[in-house]
Amino acid sequence: MMRLDVLSIFPEYLAPLELSLIGRAQDKGLLGLTVHDLRDWTHDRHRTVDDTPYGGGAGMVMKPEPWGEALDAALGAADSSVTDPTSRPVLIVPSPAGEVFTQQTARELAAHEHLVFACGRYEGIDQRVVDWAAERMEVRPMSIGDYVLNGGEVAVLVMVEAIARLLPGVIGNPESLDEESHEDGLLEYPVYTKPAVWRGHEVPAVLLSGDHGRVARWRRDQRLRRTAQTRPDLLAALPQDSLDGRDREV
Numbered sequence: 116m117m118r119l120d121v122l123s124i125f126p127e128y129l130a131p132l133e134l135s136l137i138g139r140a141q142d143k144g145l146l147g148l149t150v151h152d153l154r155d156w157t158h159d160r161h162r163t164v165d166d167t168p169y170g171g172g173a174g175m176v177m178k179p180e181p182w183g184e185a186l187d188a189a190l191g192a193a194d195s196s197v198t199d200p201t202s203r204p205v206l207i208v209p210s211p212a213g214e215v216f217t218q219q220t221a222r223e224l225a226a227h228e229h230l231v232f233a234c235g236r237y238e239g240i241d242q243r244v245v246d247w248a249a250e251r252m253e254v255r256p257m258s259i260g261d262y263v264l265n266g267g268e269v270a271v272l273v274m275v276e277a278i279a280r281l282l283p284g285v286i287g288n289p290e291s292l293d294e295e296s297h298e299d300g301l302l303e304y305p306v307y308t309k310p311a312v313w314r315g316h317e318v319p320a321v322l323l324s325g326d327h328g329r330v331a332r333w334r335r336d337q338r339l340r341r342t343a344q345t346r347p348d349l350l351a352a353l354p355q356d357s358l359d360g361r362d363r364e365v
């Protein structure tokens with residue numbers, strides 16, 4: 116069972132992870148999620164987690180001491196002598212300066228036994244926390260996209276959902292993971308359900324034909340057209356042998 120620990124000064128921000136698929140996966144014992152309040156590792160009356168930046172500048176920086184104690188607790192008796200990389204904890208630090216989180220990243224991280232997420236706020240976490248942690252475990256500063264958020268919690272919601280849904284048993288029908296956007300480099304095909312006509316818009320006739328071969332070819336064509344139109348960069352990145360000659364004529 117994968118273990119996920121999330122450290123934040125706003126633990127209630129992670130409440131949505133108790134819902135739906137992720138919540139049911141926890142109930143089924145497919146993953147273990149613990150959200151920690153970073154302030155539990157402060158020792159002053161005001162439960163202080165931030166201070167002014169060395170070198171001056173606007174805003175505040177998150178103090179290293181609470182993070183050090185919180186990570187000690189989250190890592191517990193993590194056995195640093197373990198050689199299998201997927202058995203060692205990974206510390207994921209949401210940051211606009213991190214590597215971009217993609218479906219490939221989600222697949223990689225879904226293979227690990229223990230992920231720890233450190234949600235920063237203010238101007239960020241004192242860099243020494245990352246440097247200290249990197250002496251003990253894999254540390255991956257991670258960005259969910261080229262825009263600026265106010266903290267790491269939203270990014271953790273995104274990453275945990277993208278990772279957890281790949282774990283065996285979390286998604287009811289694992290076949291629904293196939294042909295999803297970004298799973299194999301192409302965008303997904305358009306989907307339709309009843310009624311056959313809605314506000315003058317008809318379902319494509321091929322989908323009513325009962326000819327599974329034709330439907331499969333149509334869906335493949337739609338994926339290629341959509342990708343070429345909306346994300347040509349993804350087409351360009353596809354391995355040469357993944358598109359047959361016909362595909363290239365899209």
Ligand SMILES: N#Cc1c(-c2ccc3cc[nH]c3c2)n[nH]c1N
Pocket residue numbers: 208209210211234235236237238239257258259260261262263264265266267270
């Ligand atoms: N991941 C990610 C982020 C962030 C981010 C993450 C953490 C903090 C802590 C203070 N400000 C933050 C912004 N902004 N944009 C992204 N893609």
